[in-house]
Amino acid sequence: MSDRQGYDLDMRSDGSFVQAQRPGPLPGWRGGSATFRAPRGLGLVAVIAGSAIVAGIALSLALILVPIALGAALIGYAALRWQLWRMRRNGFEAKSFGPVMSRVQEMLRAQQRAGRWRG
Structure with missing residues (x-):
């Protein structure tokens, strides 16, 4: 069984067709142009949501890198202290x-x- 509806043809007895009355303008339809308010609003919501998602991803990546940067700074400080200790031990x-x-x-x-120094 088909779910499609058939066409309604209004025909006069003499064989001519009756012109169907066109419906009035749709809400949000302006002067024959195809600009609707709803898609514009949905586009704005999509842009705002996309910006929030991108900002969240950038923030999460930055927060992931914080412990790595702290570890690198700690290793660099320890390496500097080691080199200074070796230099002092050798009398440089x-x-x-x-x-x-x-x-x-x-x-x-x-x-x-x-x-306080044992070098």
């Missing part, structure tokens, strides 16, 4: 490394004089 004075390493050397000497 950091004179050619510029003001930063000179300041580190001064801090290490001050710790050694205070008895």
Whole structure:
């Protein structure tokens, strides 16, 4: 059995067809142009929802990278301390490394004089 409805043909007795009255304009239909308010609103909702999803994914990826960055900073600090310990053990004075390493050397000497450095 077919679910489709058949066509209704209004025919006069003389064999001519009756013109069906066209329905009035649809709600949201403007002046014959095919712009509806509903699809525009749905598009705006879709853009906002898509932006929220993209922002959520970016935030989750950034939060995943925080522990990795902290671990890398900790490893870098430990490597710096190890190198400084080895340099101090070998009696190396950091004179050619510029003001930063000179300041580190001064801090290490001050710790050694205070008895907190065992190098």
